[in-house]
Amino acid sequence: METRKLYYEDSHLSRFTAEVLSCTQTADAWEVTLSATAFYPEGGGQAGDSGTLNGVRVRTTRERDGAVIHLCEAPLEVGAEVTGVIDYDLRFPRMQQHSGEHIVSGILNRRYGCHNTGFHMGADVITIDFDGVIPPQVLPEIEAEANGAVWKNLPVGCWYPSPEELPTIPYRTKKALAWPVRIVEIPGYDCCACCGTHVAATGEIGLIKLLSAVSFRGGTRIEMACGSQALALLNAAFDQNRQVSQAFSAKITETGEAARRMNELLSAQKYRMAGLEKRIFAGIAESYVNRGNVLHFEEDLSADGVRELADAIADKCGGRAAVFSGGEGGYAYCLIARQGDLRQLNRDMTAALHGRGGGKPLCQQGRVQAAKDEIEAFFADRK
Numbered sequence: 001m002e003t004r005k006l007y008y009e010d011s012h013l014s015r016f017t018a019e020v021l022s023c024t025q026t027a028d029a030w031e032v033t034l035s036a037t038a039f040y041p042e043g044g045g046q047a048g049d050s051g052t053l054n055g056v057r058v059r060t061t062r063e064r065d066g067a068v069i070h071l072c073e074a075p076l077e078v079g080a081e082v083t084g085v086i087d088y089d090l091r092f093p094r095m096q097q098h099s100g101e102h103i104v105s106g107i108l109n110r111r112y113g114c115h116n117t118g119f120h121m122g123a124d125v126i127t128i129d130f131d132g133v134i135p136p137q138v139l140p141e142i143e144a145e146a147n148g149a150v151w152k153n154l155p156v157g158c159w160y161p162s163p164e165e166l167p168t169i170p171y172r173t174k175k176a177l178a179w180p181v182r183i184v185e186i187p188g189y190d191c192c193a194c195c196g197t198h199v200a201a202t203g204e205i206g207l208i209k210l211l212s213a214v215s216f217r218g219g220t221r222i223e224m225a226c227g228s229q230a231l232a233l234l235n236a237a238f239d240q241n242r243q244v245s246q247a248f249s250a251k252i253t254e255t256g257e258a259a260r261r262m263n264e265l266l267s268a269q270k271y272r273m274a275g276l277e278k279r280i281f282a283g284i285a286e287s288y289v290n291r292g293n294v295l296h297f298e299e300d301l302s303a304d305g306v307r308e309l310a311d312a313i314a315d316k317c318g319g320r321a322a323v324f325s326g327g328e329g330g331y332a333y334c335l336i337a338r339q340g341d342l343r344q345l346n347r348d349m350t351a352a353l354h355g356r357g358g359g360k361p362l363c364q365q366g367r368v369q370a371a372k373d374e375i376e377a378f379f380a381d382r383k
Contacts, residue, residue, distance in 0.1 A: 002066035004036035007049075008158070008182075011095055011197040013038045014088040020076045029059065029071040037061075037068045038086055045101075045119035046094055046196045051086035058084075091197065096227025097121045099156055099186070099198045100208045101128060103146045104224060106190025108134060109172055111142075116172070117219065124233065125211060125223045134220040136213040143210040149189045153203030157185045158194075207231060277305060285312040292319035295379045297372060301325035303332055307365060310334040320345075324375055326367075331375065333357065335364040345382070352378055 001021060006013055018034040025031075032053065041063035042048035048061035057073040076082060098121065105116045108130060118129035160180045161169055171183055172192040184194040186202060199205060209230040211223040225233045241255055250258035288294045294317045298309060306325050313321035314336040324331040333355075335342045339362070346364035350357055353374060357366015368375070 001033070003034060003068040005068070006036050006038040007040045007197050010038075012092075012200065014086050014091070016084050017081055018084060020078050020080050020082055023072075023075050023078055025075065029073065030075045032058075032070040032072050032076050033067050034070065034082070034084070037070070038084060039068060039070060040091070040197050041068045044194060044196045046098055046121055047090075049086045049091055051084065053084050054080075054082045093226075093228045094121055095197050095199050096205045097126050097225075097229060098194075098196045099202065100146070100150075100205045100224070100226030101126055102184060102190045102192055102194070102198070103149045103186060103202070103205075104128065104142065104208065104210070104222070105130075105172070106186065106192070107142055107145055108132075109190075114220070124229065125225050126229075128222045128224070129216055129219060130222065131219045133215075134213050134222065139210045139213055139222075143208060146208045146210075149186065150202050150205045150208060153201050154187050154189070155201050156198045157183075157187075158198060159183055207234075209233065278308070281309045281312040284309065285316040288313050288317040288321075291317045293317070293322075293379075293383055294319065295322045295376065296324070297331075297375075298323060298325050299327075301332070303334075303365070306332050307334045307336075307363070310336040314338055322379060324368075324372075328371075330355075330367055330369040331372075332367050333365065337362050349378060 006016055016036065016038045018036040021033045021035055023030055023032050034053075039049040039051065039058065039061040040046065041061040043063060049058075050060055051058050053070060053072060053076060056076060059071045059073065061071065062069045101119060101121075105128060108114045109116075112132050112134060114130040114132035114134060116128055117131050118127075120127045160182055163179045166179060166181055169183060170191060172190065177193055181193050182195055183191065184196075184198055185191045204227075206227045207230045209225045211225065213220050213222050215221075241252055244255045244259070245252040248255060248258035248262065284296070284298075288296075294313050296309070296313060298306075301309065301323075306323050310321045310323040313323065320335065320337040320340075320342070322333065322335050324333045326332055335346060341361040342364045343358075343361055346357060346359075346366070349355065350366065350368065353368035353370035355366055355368030355370070357364055359365050
């Protein structure tokens with residue numbers, strides 16, 4: 001029996017009463033159908049509602065042959081009257097997101113001829129896939145127009161046109177649909193076939209924020225946020241920006257410039273440090289002139305630093321340079337020679353010192369989990 005869909009009569013309805021028509025146990029839930037429901041079933045990119053029926057938890061809802069199936073955590077008596085309460089703090093944001101998506105999709109369809117080919121409402125962002133190319137630089141303009149529609153507080157109309165009327169309506173759809181078709185219209189912005197729940201007027205959306213546009217399967221994927229979702233995102237971004245402004249002692253509207261100056265400063269310091277490090281490495285290498293095979297330990301070197309020091313020593317020692325840097329947590333290493341093949345030595349070493357590494361015949365690099373005396377003992381037999 002088809003369920004009376006109260007969510008289409010009033011999308012804001014969060015509490016209702018109905019009769020239990022069936023209750024069937026499955027592997028992990030009880031499937032309950034009612035004479036009427038305000039629980040929206042999963043579909044059209046929108047998650048199914050959750051909530052309670054007479055206090056029994058409803059995990060989610062699905063539709064099957066016109067009947068809305070409530071997946072409950074306990075059984076309900078067939079024939080009993082129950083009070084349903086949906087999780088409105090989840091439903092309303094989804095309504096904001098769905099209506100916001102319609103506005104953006106309608107604008108992009110009108111401006112660029114793009115069609116919406118995929119839609120997903122996530123906890124943090126909405127993703128929409130389009131079949132055309134949308135340059136990221138147009139997002140601010142699209143966002144401004146979309147929010148203009150919000151501020152006009154336009155009515156969001158939902159209705160079922162007659163079979164004769166339907167062919168005369170220029171509505172968006174992803175596929176051919178059989179009557180009855182539910183049309184959702186936002187005057188001047190969008191007209192689309194849709195089975196989801198929507199706000200009554202665009203002002204309820206509150207805010208639309210477009211986040212990104214990236215190439216996806218020959219088209220474009222847009223990330224956006226609407227309503228309370230957008231507010232939470234902007235609050236988090238504002239808090240992060242406030243912390244950055246405090247760290248840089250900069251105005252909150254000037255953190256980008258402050259970060260750019262800091263990056264330039266760090267780059268200059270990194271360049272100077274690289275020069276100093278190179279001179280230090282040259283001095284260390286001079287102490288190993290014509291010493292043959294060398295084992296050297298140096299503190300606090302990056303992986304690049306280990307390799308550069310090994311390379312400098314190999315230039316002077318006339319043999320193999322083995323440089324290690326680390327401590328109790330293990331050692332990064334680099335083996336460099338100007339002739340021969342270090343791969344077998346590296347295999348023996350990583351096996352004996354619990355390490356991993358590799359590279360070219362004349363340069364082997366990696367990490368070992370061994371103490372300094374264990375490393376020294378390994379190389380003592382390989383002078």
